[in-house]
Amino acid sequence: MKFAVLASSSAGNATFVEGGGAKLLVDAGTNCKTLSAALAPLGVALADLDAVLLTHEHHDHVSSLAVLERRCGTPLYATAGTFEGCEQDRGGGGACEGWDCRCFEPGExxxxxxxxxEPFSTPHDAADPVGFVLDDGSARLGLATDLGFATELVARRLRGCAALALEFNHDLRMLETSARPPSLIQRIRGRNGHLSNDQGAELLAAVAGSGLRHVVPMHLSGECNEPALAVAAARDALRAAGLDPGLVRRPAFPTPLLEI
Ligand SMILES: [Zn+2]
Ligand SMILES: [Zn+2]
Known part of the structure; x- marks a missing residue:
């Protein structure tokens, strides 16, 4: 299996995955021009995609759906709650009209x-958000962003993955001293918000195993985090687990095509 994180931040998210003969996109939260430009060096066109999967309906994950539908015409997979939530982003480009919409249930x-x-539920302030494990029969890729805390279920699903793309959203001190309104700070650090560097590192330490090949810190806040802080937290977690800290990539997107 191969994957490349094309974009990952509060401004837009999309990850390309190729395995088992299928090419798919997880989330479509960055504009089509950026998506095409990030896929081109991989030799992939939007029309080559076999499916688009959505984690949840927040704008930074769905904003290019309306335009993308005309460019790739693939099935769109999401939970029923996510499809309903997309309607609220209609004006922002998140409308599902025209898509071949296919509902899945978390856990099925x-x-x-x-x-x-393998979609699994995540605690986040969206209608029915999920993370994914993608498995081509020889390797597993775990994707978990936009979660307020790591539940037992999330950790269980992510164990044994050869690649982990995990949220390292904010540095808690930077968030708390930021100019953001107290209500927003509360939302981000709440049980349905986003993982801090420390929480991301704790999750990584809990699930990292000897078969791990790549760790990509994801969904970094532009205002309340520094790539070096996220990387240091992730590397410390691997070191403590007796694994090679060099497995952690710098969160610079798009990443190259990573093989597992
Ligand atoms: Zn997000
Ligand atoms: Zn979100």
Whole structure:
């Protein structure tokens, strides 16, 4: 299996995955021009995609759906709650009209081509948000962003993955001393908000195993985090687990195509 994180931040999210003969996109929160430009060096066009999967309906994950539908015409997979939530982003480009919409339930795996998709629930302030494990029969990729804390279920699902793309959203001190309104700070650090560097590192330490090949810190806040802080937290976690800290990539997007 191969994957490349094309964009990951509060401004826009999209990850390309290829495995089991299928090419798919997880989230479509960055504009089509950026998506095409990030896929081109991988030799992939939007029309080559076999599916788009959504984690949840927040604007930074769905904003290019309306335009993307005309460019790739693939099935769109999401929970019923996410499809309903997308309607609220209609004016922002998140409308699902025209898509071949296919509902899945968290906890119920399904196949896209030869790729097994395992969606699992995440605690986040969206209608029915999920993370994914993608499995081509020989390796597993775990994707978990936009969660307020790591539940037992999340940790259980992510164990044994060869690649982990995990949220390292904010540095708690930078968030708390930021100029953001107290209500927003509370939302971000709440149980349905986003993982801090420390929380991301704690999750990583809990799930990292000897088969791990790549760790990508994801969804960094532009205002309340520094890439070096997220990387240091992730590397410390691997070191403490007796694993190679060099497995952690710098969160610079798009990443190259990473193989597992
Ligand atoms: Zn997000
Ligand atoms: Zn979100």
């Amino acid at each position: 795996p399904f196949e896209v081509g030869g790729l097994r998709v």
